[in-house]
Amino acid sequence: MDYKKKMTMLFALVLMSLTLPVYAGGAQEETEMAKDEVVVALSADITSLDPQGHNDTKSEMVSFLLFNRLFRLNTDFEVVPDLAESWEQPSDTEWVIKIKEGVKFHDGSEMTAEDVKFSMDRSKEAPKVQQVLSEVASIEVVDKYTVKFTTNSAFAPFLYTLVHAGTSVIPKAYVESGDEFAKPIGSGPYTFVEWISGDQVVLKKNEAYFDKNNMGQSSTITFKVIPEGTSRTIALETGEVDVVPELPTIDMNVVKDNSDLALYEKPSTRVDFFAMNTEKAPFDNVKVRQALNYAIDKDAIITVAIDGAGVKAESVLAPSFLGYKAGPYSYNPAKAKELLAAAGYPDGFEMEIMTSGDDRKKIAEVIQASLMEVGIKASIKMLEWGTFIDSVLRGDEETLILGWTSNPDPDATLTPHWFSGNIGGMNFARVNDPEMDRMLKEGREELDLGKREVIYNKLHTYIMDKAPWVPLFVKNNIVGANAALKGVELSPQGLWNLEKLHY
């Protein structure tokens, strides 16, 4: 009977489909031995394994384990040597750096100054990171282990640029082999095993790592992509992951209340701010900008948007920075109304807040509500990140909400944001103020720390008086981890030194 036959066939098909390779993995294994594997949850997939092909924090976490840079930052964001053995500054614009001898890449070949020069040259050309070394005019090989950098002008924060993942040293021979980083070769404490797009990146401990003091601790580190915040926390609770670098603030209590889990918190250097386009009315009026600085309830934002995991921002940089000075504003709707009336808007006005992303949406909603109190009707325009950035660069926005993680040197953040030449770039408020430009140049070329501090102090006050931004808050980095996991370290940027994670 062929009817039966057909049904049997169909059934066989069903069975076959059930044995597709996906199931080959089998169920999770419960090991009784101490775990020798650490799983890190990522909120998004990495974009590239090429250290010069990405510029995002997720990819950085992986790059930092696979590659080394000449310098690195410690958990307090101080520059410490990584590959660099020693360095000197023959002139204001010249830096001679000697690298450690005997550093081996994962394929066994030895790292030389050629590789360093090659990597730096490549970095300058790579679209994603070309701005990192934009101040560097040239790199020369001095000898097998020594290179010389020449900068365009005196550049105080030079060493800070060499901690960026984009300045990772990669083997020249490997790049020339044309593998295109499908199986990247670096020198770092971990070697590459596999990257399953959208799912996970697996790294294995590099037993031959040159820096015996900073050896990888766990034999395997796996980065798992879990886009949903709630799912990340749940994965931590169920033991599917061991550490969540970006724990949703809403889940802090869940982790705190769970004795199997541990919560790590550390202030970041990221300032979330509300910026006004000073080219557009009414925000060309300084009184209006000041009024908004009084009108916005930052406490409410911290409560609602980050569940209290942060502190109010009083200026355009995080307090830990050289030359920081808090601005004069506090939450005062009455004062805001006064200022608005003085500016000619006693009944408020209508405006638009532009931003991107779910977290910022919440901030926008609180601001919207705050502004309602002083009679300003704000509408929120949510855009996709790409579109958002593009609109911002064009200056389409009236106001916007954004966050900025400051580079360790104040100049690296201040110049992009406030230099008139960066209108159409990162100068979000589109401020064109010669006095500000002058102070920025002064600060950047001043190599004496004390003098720099004074300059930046003045600059902070000046900016806050002009009030193109309402700095909102500095968020704490929140990391959730298995209580038994050791070696959890945080820097202002979040989970740090992942090679130290182990059970």
Add this chain to the structure above:
Amino acid sequence: MIKYVIRRLMMLFPVMVGVIFLVFFIISLTPGDVATIILGDGATEERIKDLREELGLDDPLIVQYGNYMIDLVQGDMGKSYSTGLSVAGEIKQRFPNTFKLTITAIFLSVLISIPIGVISATRQYSIFDNIGMIVALIGISMPSFWTGLILIILFSLKLGWFPSGGMKGIMSLILPAFTLAIASTASITRTTRSSMLEVIRQDYITTAKAKGVSRRSVINKHALKNALIPAVTVIGLEFGVLLGGAVLTETVFSWPGIGRLMVESIQRKDTPMVLGCVIVFALSFSIVNLIIDILYAFIDPRIKSNYS
């Protein structure tokens, strides 16, 4: 039959050309400059200009479309704007996951819904029927991401039966596939029931009964096969719903599929990647429907004779 399949496959080409053009057109409406997005912070005007030229972004849309089609015909889907990886390679990695998820979901739906639909129809207005249909309706009415989150909380957090996400073994497939399957299960059940109800009123069912065929045999042999024809149509259509639903389910369950990839790519304005994903979606949807049409021939000889 083979001729028919070939003809149908040929018909896919114009549709795909249309699909690609449509998506090309829609994406071109998206504000934002690709070059700026790729280069990111602090890119110089000059670099942006160079890159625009390199990517052919200054050409008229129709030229860009033409170039894309020429490359596509040669099997080149281009490189992702945001990661620089080959689109084809990325899709090759991601698509099987979505495929596994949706196929499992469809099988789950079919395995659950057909028996329930049949039993409901043969016991019309019974308690089983009433409850079954109410559950089915609720199933249709639940947003899948909402159900997904609730299932995770219940089955992986509270009960610990299944992993909350990721793609590791059969266990991790169950929750997302089930979430995805719920709505489809509901609508296939309903279709099966109503077509079954219609079939059991047909004359040939009376003929079969008059022959002395037992009740069970009448249902299993005579009615079911006829009732499956509309059900199979719905299964084909539901596959499209599943592919769409995969976008949400994949996000909730951290499933590394192509749906998530597409949404992420849209957000990054990664045109080549979006196009690649849409092509794969449209192709697999069309092919599944072709398979469904061929399946008809197995079920319904009347259709088979039309193929030749």
Add this chain to the structure above:
Amino acid sequence: MKDKEVLLQVRNLKKYFDTPKGKLHAVDDITFDLRKGKTLGLVGESGCGKSTTGRVILRLLEATDGEIIYNGKNIRELSPKEMRALRKEIQIIFQDPFSSLDPRMTVSEIIEEPIKLNKLIRDRKKRFERVLELMDLVGLSRRLMNTYPHELDGGRRQRIGIARALALDTKFIVCDEPVSALDVSIQAQILNLLKELQKKLGLTYIFITHDLSVVNHFSDDIAVMYLGKLIEKASAEELFSNPVHPYTKALLSAIPRPTLEKTGEKIILKGEISSPINPEDNCRFANRCPYARDVCRQSEPPLRESGENHFVACHLF
């Protein structure tokens, strides 16, 4: 036949349909005349093209070839405007009283529609009176005015269809199996009504049916169709008393008669109607004909006069 009496002349009418399997010759070169005030019965089994003929004559379907001359004008050459004007005179009654009435319109709306549409009576009240008049004419109780067709039985529905057909200045009606969907007792009611109306209003009918006893009762002339061809044509009396074509003979003998006196042997035909798609050049009845000879399988017999006003298409004559 004198031309003066002729209302409709159909000349070499053809209607082919394109199907995936080839050209379907639904109506293939048929010719006949229709006398004023008389009834022409068009008889044949399912698929012989009799309904298509009716529709082509009314231009509900466009003919493939041929002439349809109504009152001296070739219907096929009329402009849409002229055609609409002509539609006031020529009408159709359908077989299926279940699908030929718009289920969303009431009885009076259905009957009123043609009057309104053709702006025959512009005054609402008068129009309404006309509707009632028509309902009386066809024997529909006035109280049914506001009912919907699905609430009525087949006989009544068919009366609505007749009233609608009579609403304009109707002179000629194609009756497409008007009684075959009805029960015997109702069938007789409708047949009598149609006959009465013909007498009263001087109507001309083409009466399409598969039922020979009905057609004999109802028609003056009869044309027998087989697979798109007209195979025999004569007055009703002549055809029934003296059938010539073997198919007509078989058809007549096959009718089960409600009487116990058996007249003559039954001719039971073998086989079934062949496909009307891309027919070959032969007598289309040849494969079932008990008298078929080689010539029948080789060429198509023309319609020839076999007696006075008796035409037959058969090689045996």
Add this chain to the structure above:
Amino acid sequence: MSDRTLSRKMIPATKKRSQALDVWKRLRKSNSAIAGLILIFIFLCLAVFAPLIADYENDALKMNIIERLQSPGADHWFGTDEMGRDIFARIVYGTRISLFVGVISVSIALTLGGTLGAIAGYYGGKIDNIIMRTLDVLLAIPTILLAITIVAALGASILNLMIAVGISNIPGFARVVRAAVLSIKDQEFIEAARAIGSRDHTIILKHVLPNSMAPIIVFATLKVASAIMATASLSFIGLGIQPPTPEWGSMLAGGRAYIRDNMYIVLYPGLAIVLTVLSLNLIGDGLRDALDPKLK
């Protein structure tokens, strides 16, 4: 069977009865359809009388940090969200948005798709082929994916959302309308209309469309339900309606982080969606039966 229904209702009617009334009579027999109607009626009342029930500015929009994340209770029936807004008030006002978006987007699809489908079905042949092959392109992309792509391109706003959901539903409506028209246009009463001299547009508008309404109405009802779902889905991936507009989908999406400790934040908007979609489905099913001439 020979026991077909006879003329069992010889109602001596003197006034024209509305067919809607007949449909309503049949619909009334279905308990589930009535349940659906009652629910939708309640939601409609909520939408219409929202200002009487809650204060839009103060309850639904205004931030109130002190009262944030309060569990359901006497003050706030459904609790408050992370900004201290009353969830009940937001759901009440959300009814307006959700029903509006659902109805308008379906209207867009119905108008465009319906016209195309009617033309394709009625004229057939080449016109049919061109229209349907073009729509095949739209049909090849799963509905929600098409909507996502369109919203991503146009930007997220209520209007664009309705356009996107509307456009992506065009081929579905075109197909349903076409099928309905096809099944009607070959019936004899269409021929009868032509026989009395009706023109094409008269026939389409007066005979074909009114008689095709049943499946179209049913489909539209069900599609309003799925449009509401699609809106919610789009909100979930961040392409939904902009804050602070209280739309159910965005409430659900925005509140999902709180699902652990404050489940009511997503429970109530979720239930609102489920109930609305459910009742629309119930009504659709009931209508399908009530409008089906076979069940008369």
Add this chain to the structure above:
Amino acid sequence: MKGTVLKVENLAVRYVTEDGIVQAVNGIDISVEKGSTLGLVGETGAGKTTTALSVLRLIPDPPGEVVSGKIELDGKALMELPESKMEKIRGGLVSMIFQDPMTALNPVLKVGDQIAEAIKIHQQLSQDKALQKAREMLEMVGIPGARMNEYPHQFSGGMKQRVVIAIALSCSPKLLIADEPTTALDVTIQAQVLELMKELKEKMDMAMIMITHDLGVVAEVCDNVAIMYAGRIVEQGTLEEIFNNTKHPYTEGLFLSIPNIDDRKAELKPIRGLMSDPFNLPPGCSFCDRCDYAMDKCATEKPEKVHFSPDHFVECHLYPDNKEFQLKGGKG
């Protein structure tokens, strides 16, 4: 008489619908003798099919229900049998042919399998043997055996009806119920099928119930005739008695409604009006408001059976008092 195959006593069936109760069959008695054919004649809604389905116990329930009645088939009381036993009887002892051959066959099964299925059930044959027998059956109804692997849609209407007949006869039933088996067929095909049925009936020595509305068909195949109206048998008798000695006004009306093919001038005398609303049958004779002979008591009293011979009876108020009454139509 060779013995009674089927005996139905006081059968009453009704359908309970939302709009009310349809009294489909209202207490009828039928008996069919071995080898003979009973014609069950009536118009739409008379209850013919319901009667037939009752015999097979296939009344769809709900909405149908058998209110009363005894059915005895070949000595077995059917109403008392459990469903499983009944399955053995359907298609075995009694089988049925349906009106519309287009819908009576399962479109997705091969015709050979459809015939063999009945054989397998009732004769416990292996699949191969059953198929062999099915082939023989096909050939018997005049279809080449090779076509058994085809599907119903590949057959024409007449051929399908032959297949249906083959299924019905495959297990040599004692009784064959044919429900308007030729109504859907063309005249020439109808003649073929009727001829075939007559021939096979002789050959297999079956009893048959022929349900039809066509008195011509009745004249050709039946031995006895029962005229049904509104769920009652209003007149029953031998073929000759019914045709030549018509007693019931309704039977007469039927005859007078048919155009006489041999006398084209003869006027039709249709029965006026419509059949009574089955939801609401009149208390007296159901036919009275259409009857030209109606008397006062017809409207109020149910007529009793009046016998003219052991086989010939009529239910009509015209006769109990005046057995010699002659109908005006003067049928004959």
